[in-house]
Amino acid sequence: MDDQLIELCGRHRLTESLLGAGLEVAFPACDRGIDLIAYADIDLRLERFIAAPIQMKAASEACFSIDKKYSKFHDMLIAYVWKVSEPARTQIYVLTQQEAVDIATEMKYTGTESWIGKGVYVVTRPGRGLVERLRPYEVSREKWQQKILRRVGGVEL
Secondary structure (H helix, E strand, O other), X not given: OOHHHHHHHHHHHHHHHHHHOOOEEXXXXXXXXXXXXXXXXXXXXXXXXXXXXXXXXXXXXXXXXXXXXXXXXXXXXXXXXEOOOOXXXXXXXXXXXXXXXXXXXXXXXXXXXXXXXXXXXEEOOOOHHHXXXXXXXXXXXXXXXHHHHHHHOOOOX
């Protein structure tokens, strides 16, 4: 599967997950680092419109990456969408930029030449330790609502 198809499948899987959680999705007209925006507009708990930018990292298998350039986006979420070509096996993990960097630090990735010199680190074959560390961030309806409504909007769930 080529990179464009992986990206397209990832976007569809991510959109499906967000819509299933009762959230809405918008796509920026220009790519400046935000792949999509998840938002809540009709919810009795809301006092205002709530939105969060999402950077998607789609992969045909599993891939974890961090990049310093995403630190400039306020409330940016990083969505890792794995196994996009197999809908029944697709896994989605959603982290804040800081949570991703914290995990990378625990795994000692931020001590590498790649991270120190270029501000980027990529793991194309995550081991059991990394996968276990990511497990609490695997999405569900509740996880999406926690990340978008509670964290960004301050809504009590």
